[in-house]
Amino acid sequence: MRLRLFVGALVLLGVALPLAVPWLKTPFLLALSNGLAVLGVAVLIRAGQVSFGNAMFACLAGYGATYAARFWQLDALLLIVVGTALAALAGALVGLFMVRYRGIFFGMLNLAFSMMLFAILGKFGAYTGGTDGLRFERPAFGFVHLDRDGFESALLAVALLLALAAGWCVQRYYRSVSGQALAAIKTNETRLEYLGISAKRIFWGGYILAATLCGLGGTLFALTQGLVTPEMGYWVRSGELVFVAILGGSSHAVGAFLGAFVFEFMKLYAAALLTGMWQLVLGLILIVMVFVAPSGIYGLLSRLLGQRPRSVLKAR
Amino acid sequence: MDGISYAALLFLVAVGLTLIFGVMRIINIAHGSLYAWGGYFAATLGLAIAKFGLSPGLALPALFVAALAVGVLLGSLLEVGLLRRILDKDPILQLLVTFAAFMVLEDLQRLIWGVQPYFVSEVVSQLGTLLVAGVTYTRYQLLVLPLCAIAVFLGLRWFLGRTPIGRQITAVTHDREVATAMGVNAARVSLLTIVIGASLGALGGALASPTTSLVPGIGAEMMVLSFAVVATAGLGQIGGAAIAALLIGISRAFAIYLMPELEVLVPYLIMVLVLLVRPQGMFSVAEARRI
Numbered sequence: 001m002r003l004r005l006f007v008g009a010l011v012l013l014g015v016a017l018p019l020a021v022p023w024l025k026t027p028f029l030l031a032l033s034n035g036l037a038v039l040g041v042a043v044l045i046r047a048g049q050v051s052f053g054n055a056m057f058a059c060l061a062g063y064g065a066t067y068a069a070r071f072w073q074l075d076a077l078l079l080i081v082v083g084t085a086l087a088a089l090a091g092a093l094v095g096l097f098m099v100r101y102r103g104i105f106f107g108m109l110n111l112a113f114s115m116m117l118f119a120i121l122g123k124f125g126a127y128t129g130g131t132d133g134l135r136f137e138r139p140a141f142g143f144v145h146l147d148r149d150g151f152e153s154a155l156l157a158v159a160l161l162l163a164l165a166a167g168w169c170v171q172r173y174y175r176s177v178s179g180q181a182l183a184a185i186k187t188n189e190t191r192l193e194y195l196g197i198s199a200k201r202i203f204w205g206g207y208i209l210a211a212t213l214c215g216l217g218g219t220l221f222a223l224t225q226g227l228v229t230p231e232m233g234y235w236v237r238s239g240e241l242v243f244v245a246i247l248g249g250s251s252h253a254v255g256a257f258l259g260a261f262v263f264e265f266m267k268l269y270a271a272a273l274l275t276g277m278w279q280l281v282l283g284l285i286l287i288v289m290v291f292v293a294p295s296g297i298y299g300l301l302s303r304l305l306g307q308r309p310r311s312v313l314k315a316r
Numbered sequence: 317m318d319g320i321s322y323a324a325l326l327f328l329v330a331v332g333l334t335l336i337f338g339v340m341r342i343i344n345i346a347h348g349s350l351y352a353w354g355g356y357f358a359a360t361l362g363l364a365i366a367k368f369g370l371s372p373g374l375a376l377p378a379l380f381v382a383a384l385a386v387g388v389l390l391g392s393l394l395e396v397g398l399l400r401r402i403l404d405k406d407p408i409l410q411l412l413v414t415f416a417a418f419m420v421l422e423d424l425q426r427l428i429w430g431v432q433p434y435f436v437s438e439v440v441s442q443l444g445t446l447l448v449a450g451v452t453y454t455r456y457q458l459l460v461l462p463l464c465a466i467a468v469f470l471g472l473r474w475f476l477g478r479t480p481i482g483r484q485i486t487a488v489t490h491d492r493e494v495a496t497a498m499g500v501n502a503a504r505v506s507l508l509t510i511v512i513g514a515s516l517g518a519l520g521g522a523l524a525s526p527t528t529s530l531v532p533g534i535g536a537e538m539m540v541l542s543f544a545v546v547a548t549a550g551l552g553q554i555g556g557a558a559i560a561a562l563l564i565g566i567s568r569a570f571a572i573y574l575m576p577e578l579e580v581l582v583p584y585l586i587m588v589l590v591l592l593v594r595p596q597g598m599f600s601v602a603e604a605r606r607i
Binding site for chain 1: 405409412413427543544
């Protein structure tokens with residue numbers, strides 16, 4: 001119950017703050033899109049797997065949306081659908097291959113796939129704009145052409161709704177049979193198979209969900225920026241997603257967004273103060289988190305709110 | 317031929333990775349930055365030798381000194397500071413910690429050496445060139461690199477199979493608990509193995525430094541490549557790593573020759589193909605399922 005109040009307060013803050021302080025809109029949008037992608041990674045962490053390449057789905061969705069915007073001048077809302085669908089499709093295809101692997105193989109194969117995408121995007125500059133990326137005009141929003149500020153407000157509203165919906169869906173998914181089975185892949189896959197459930201099929205579902213969420217995040221990100229670059233799919237980005245998932249805590253969907261917001265503002269301030277040492281800071285925080293608070297910010301908060309954190313990441 | 321010298325480098329880095337995995341059951345993602353550090357440190361030593369007018373004959377040994385220095389220093393730092401403390405943690409967390417270490421080392425490297433490319437190739441020009449079948453090769457790439465790899469391969473086989481300490485390493489690789497019960501000091505063995513493995517990774521970087529320019533990001537690239545080798549071979553397989561490195565190195569050379577755009581993709585394609593057929597790699601041994 002307290003949690004619900006807490007989420008409500010967060011959403012209210014998400015609406016009120018950008019209205020009061022307009023420059024906060026962009027960081028909020030970025031944090032929300034990032035949070036969606038992180039939620040995807042958190043779903044995989046639920047199954048005990050880390051992917052060091054999930055940013056590729058965000059990148060792919062971003063490029064898909066960009067092409068759609070450039071060639072068909074689609075509406076922004078449609079672009080979100082196109083990008084996300086593309087990521088879901090790619091996730092389903094790549095997932096067919098990935099579900100056979102666990103642990104380090106899974107993580108590194110994802111990394112290998114994302115490096116391939118990054119290399120292709122960089123190499124075929126004629127179609128992809130190379131490392132400079134592609135720009136696109138600000139599309140119409142719900143068939144209305146808005147100025148930059150209005151567009152951002154509308155996008156923020158949509159992003160907030162999508163984030164709420166995604167968070168709710170993921171929580172529902174965690175409590176469903178497939179969601180429980182997904183968590184069982186982490187605890188004991190062999191026993192799961194003994195129950196007559198195909199671990200691979202369950203994991204495939206989880207993988208597609210993760211790719212879809214990353215795609216949704218990526219499309220929103222691209223719409224916010226009006227620009228896509230191969231950097232979006234670089235392994236450092238994937239690493240950041242994993243980092244934020246751990247930072248926020250992966251036992252509840254809220255964790256992903258908490259982490260994303262903390263991360264976004266950390267980046268805003270720390271990057272200015274500590275230019276060039278950004279990764280170093282991230283790495284050190286990650287190490288400290290692993291040793292001190294493996295259940296993330298959400299774990300710490302729920303302890304404060306008097307709930308027992310159900311850590312997905314406790315030691316064996 | 318280019319393929320062979322490239323394969324030699326890949327093998328050196330990959331074998332270090334696989335050794336460490338064998339003993340700790342952790343894939344050390346920071347291994348990639350050991351490669352980068354080895355390269356940068358070797359380049360710095362090379363520059364210093366040129367600057368102080370020391371005998372240019374020192375340049376080649378300097379590469380090995382650089383590798384050993386980086387390997388011993390960073391390797392033991394990693395083991396004592398991190399790896400040792402995460403042995404009983406969740407595999408995800410182990411992966412994350414080495415990933416974090418990688419991020420830290422990568423930034424430190426950027427702080428120390430900056431982002432400009434380094435290119436120090438005195439060693440290569442010193443050793444001269446060879447003409448093979450109408451194509452000119454540098455002696456360094458044709459002889460030094462493959463010879464180093466072969467020496468490391470044979471040396472490791474001898475060390476792990478014939479010497480008491482090497483056998484202890486093999487025992488810990490096989491089963492840490494039983495080895496400990498038999499009186500092997502697993503902690504000491506781990507430290508030693510990691511120093512050896514880290515030195516091999518750094519050696520790969522040091523030997524590569526005269527042939528390529530050093531830029532930020534080579535650590536990540538090499539990490540993924542050497543993982544591709546290790547995964548293709550099967551985790552923990554040294555002989556397999558040699559074959560997989562050759563396979564990937566030579567096919568990459570062919571790809572550069574035939575379809576330059578696809579050069580980057582070839583190692584991954586091979587890995588994906590092999591893993592499709594044998595999910596545990598070519599030379600893996602069956603492991604008991606734990607229920």
